[in-house]
Amino acid sequence: MSRARVCQQKERVGWVLEKxxxxxxxxxxxPPQKVLQAFGVSGxxxxxxxxxxxxxxxxxxxxxxxxDEAEANWIAETHLGTEQRGxxxxxxxxxxxxxxxxxxxxxxxxxxxxxxxQGAPWPYVVTLCARFHAALKGVPRPSILxxxxxxxxxxxxxxxxxxxxxxx
Numbered sequence: 001m002s003r004a005r006v007c008q009q010k011e012r013v014g015w016v017l018e019k020x021x022x023x024x025x026x027x028x029x030x031p032p033q034k035v036l037q038a039f040g041v042s043g044x045x046x047x048x049x050x051x052x053x054x055x056x057x058x059x060x061x062x063x064x065x066x067x068d069e070a071e072a073n074w075i076a077e078t079h080l081g082t083e084q085r086g087x088x089x090x091x092x093x094x095x096x097x098x099x100x101x102x103x104x105x106x107x108x109x110x111x112x113x114x115x116x117x118q119g120a121p122w123p124y125v126v127t128l129c130a131r132f133h134a135a136l137k138g139v140p141r142p143s144i145l146x147x148x149x150x151x152x153x154x155x156x157x158x159x160x161x162x163x164x165x166x167x168x
Contacts, residue, residue, distance in 0.1 A: 030056050031063045031105050038095040039063065039107035050115040061093060062108045069101055070144045076100040078139060086131040 030045060041058050048055040055064045066072040076092035092100050093107040100106055
């Protein structure tokens, strides 16, 4: 996807990025009615705390804005094809047209649970992460992930680099 196309996607969902790539207040817009209807969401939605702060949810659906359609489709298809062995994943929800994206938004099943930073059972969390990574072992890493420029992606690339592994 061209840089211009990515910019169009960001504008379409009301995103404005500062030079360093940090989100601004314009990213806090809730999904438009057209998106809610396409994913079959009815009732009240609320902004979710945690994460990147851009997600909204009903009782059963989580809606997230995306900047890269190809990446969002890859993630949705990968989640659908991943067998849950000792862990659970939210599943992508297709719209009324069968698409995973509608005007720059995706929809996911909402799983019960809580987001905890304090007092989390970290050994258990690490075990779940290891199970998830084992389930993805045969999934090739797509080149579309290399174009991410957010701080988390840059850190992931640094950790995966040979020079970083040699220092550990």
